[in-house]
Amino acid sequence: MAASRLGILLLSTTAPERIGQMSARCEDLGFDEVWLAEDYFFYGGFNAAAQALAATGRIRVGLGVISCVARHPAATAMEIASLERSFPGRLLPGIGHGVPAWVAQMGLTPKSPMRALTEAVTGIRTLLTSSEPFTTEGEYFTFRDVALFHPPGGEVPLYLGVIGAKGCELAGRIADGNVLSVLAPTEYVTWARDLGQRGMAAAGRSGTFSVPTYVLTAVDEDRDRARRAVRESLAFYLDAIGPTPLTGAIGINDTVAELAAGGFAALVDGMPDEWVDRLAICGTPDEVAKRIEQYWAAGADSVVLSPQPADTVGSQLELIAAEVLPRLSR
Template identity: 30%
Template sequence: MNGEPTFSVRIGSSSGAQEIVDRAVFAEQVGFDQVWTGNDIFGSPGLVYLAAIAMRTSRIRFGSGVMDPVSLHPAQIAAYASGLQELSGDRFLLGLGAGSEVFFSWAGIETASPVRRTREAVVAIRELVNGRSPAGVPGAGDGWTEQAVLKRPRPVPIYVGAMGPRMIEMTGRYADGALPLCLPPSHVFHVMDQLKVGAEKAGRRVADLDVAACTWVSIADDRAIARRLLATHIAEYSGSLSTAALEQNGFDPAEFARTQALVLEGREEDAIASVTDDMMRLGIAGGVADVIDQCGALLDAGVRHISFGPPMGPDTVESTRLLGEKVLPVLRAELSHHH
């Protein structure tokens, strides 16, 4: 495999604007390559955060994880993306996703199929940010005219937040990068296989895409505290993980059902205690050495980009510091040593 690995951190979106921007600045200081923030309709105003991050950082690349082409028109997304590129000296990464049907229903928004609307947005936005009209371009959707050209276009890499096989295949065919949620981290290898199918249809290679293995990581000086935090997170999500995906990755769905039953009974402590060591494979957790081992195994197996995400640790700032100062340098050194 070629080149340096990429390490990014997902800094969430549930905090206020100042805190999110401070987290991005800190991620840059401790050595991350990229930082991603959330952007849901009815969620945080991610666009505001991104503009502020552009102004307050100088090196780190930063992305929207993710904008949807339903509540924001693709032409608007292209204009905002070009503007963020201009503002930041070309450090912006556009993360796109289908968006949530649940959130859209709150606003009475009707939608086309998730894969189709996302693909049309990727194709149209790429034309727009490169100064062209999407009119007549295969896959860009109907209705565009020759006048559909941006005033200040600026090229931007387009990533897709993808979960299902059809969305992943589409990503391999059309996008520059992928943001798959990898639960467990080794799920990235299934994703790579699906991306390859799409990439080959377009005469491309998966190696040309930046595939961010988005994992749940919990790190603390005290490994027991880090593990408990991940166990709490797993218990919380035990009912929302797809049975098929669990089986595909060698988990026993009955264990998750048991934990979910305890959650529903309001027995939080019992639910956390019921999370088995096998279920803990969903994420990466422990002290610095544990996290280095688990990430090192992924890099050895060919992963080129690890994206560290919530729950991160009991103290987000401290966890970010541990990752940036203690974990990343070791992983980078190990990789350059291997090659």
């Protein structure tokens, strides 16, 4: 896949019946990718990906990410293979831990999330690449003479969706890329990509390590209005996940913790404008185009825009296509 791609994230609040239509519109407007999120309990990831793929002919469709414990890896491999055969070369599947609260609601919390993720992804790759029946007894997943009746016709890239240093390196050892969460500044993108490449080298693997990066986005001729459009979404995520390596990459974890102690409202009111500028892509069309190129330069081969606020996605898509895409230097 070529570098410097631009995608759109269709949030989990998108009605399932609109996914095909919106994906087709993204393709018509000139975007390279559509990404979907299997957030529990909104729309189903594989169903949504099938709708997006069926409604389009060129655009790649990313699924970032499904929980490794929500389905048995053999069933996940079967779903991936079916979509790859139906829409060759256009599916970008991602696998992660899953949001802990949602996983706990299903009683699926593993004692060792990293072990569960490793077993799942290793099993999925084995089934996608080998025609021989696969048998193994893992700590979390068992395979007994499992083989896909309809294996994929070509190679399918597998992505992780992890944040910490160990996870980022693991992504390079067992996957082809890492889907980076919203709140990732450019400094984190470079750090995560370097760790992934280090993991690939340690595992003796060759190829390019991909880091598609989700970024909250708002475009407006009024820069302050664009900032306001992403501010509450940033506060929501900071309140939900607190200090992480994402925010640690720009040295704000202590302040994030202090503000988060006061809850969402404290984050909205106390968040410096600098955070908005570094954790999101917002501003005038010229400013947004420059920020996208900064993410590409930092190593994000795909920048996946998440238009904000969510109820303005349609108009934001049109504005980005008309005013931002022509300003990009690719």
